[in-house]
Amino acid sequence: GKHNTDLLTELLNCEIPQARAAATRQLRYFSPELDKNAPKLLMKSANDLNAIVRLEAAIACSWIGTEWAFKTLISISKKEMGNHLSYAVQTALGSESMRKHWSDQNPDVQNFLANSKKRNQLNAGKNTKNAKEANFDKQKGLKNIEIKCIPERMLFDITEFTVRPKQPVKLILSNPDLTMHNLVIAKPNSLEKVGIASNEMAKDTNGLKKNYIPDLDEILWSTPQLKQNTSYTLRFRAPKKPGQYPYLCTFPGHWIIMKGVMIVK
Known part of the structure; x- marks a missing residue:
């Protein structure tokens, strides 16, 4: 039978995001009948504030497969997005129906793919790799901390955080900077000892292989x-002994300013 295009248009414009997403999904099958309005309606969903609506619009683009659907997909690709939406746009761009609308020289596509690669790289170190890590992350009272290296500043964006004794901690370090950085947590009052030892590792030809991490009991x-x-996740139980536990980047020379403190209390 004939689709109810008036109802669909009404749902695409309603205030409930889940309903807008469901209606956007229907555009896959409706577009020939909506005729002149189809591009406008799909573009409206592509610009929706809700990411799930935009995700449904991206998938609909590959079903519709026209030049205007490709332009809509490019519009989605230019906005901020999380992993699920990014994956949907990548998949749609690679689909047979969309692939014919772009060449490898297309700057919008190249931009999106480069940013996706960067995002995938950055997220790789944040993802849970196995059941042991998943179980750790499910613990009651887990403390989540995400620390970023500030580009061109040789600083951590968080220089202090507090945990309870023996509290499970999941710490993610992300590095958007051109320079390599790491994060080492050490025993109280050992910042200088670890820092000076890391400077000495600049003389070691295998220093980088050892991640410039000195072989010290304090670490x-x-x-x-x-x-x-790139990013990396540390999972550990906070020490049972209260105190100030320094953290630092041990790339030679960085520790003097690239440091912080984990307070256990």
């Missing part, structure tokens, strides 16, 4: 040296 937890746009 409790550490990430490897992270290249630009």
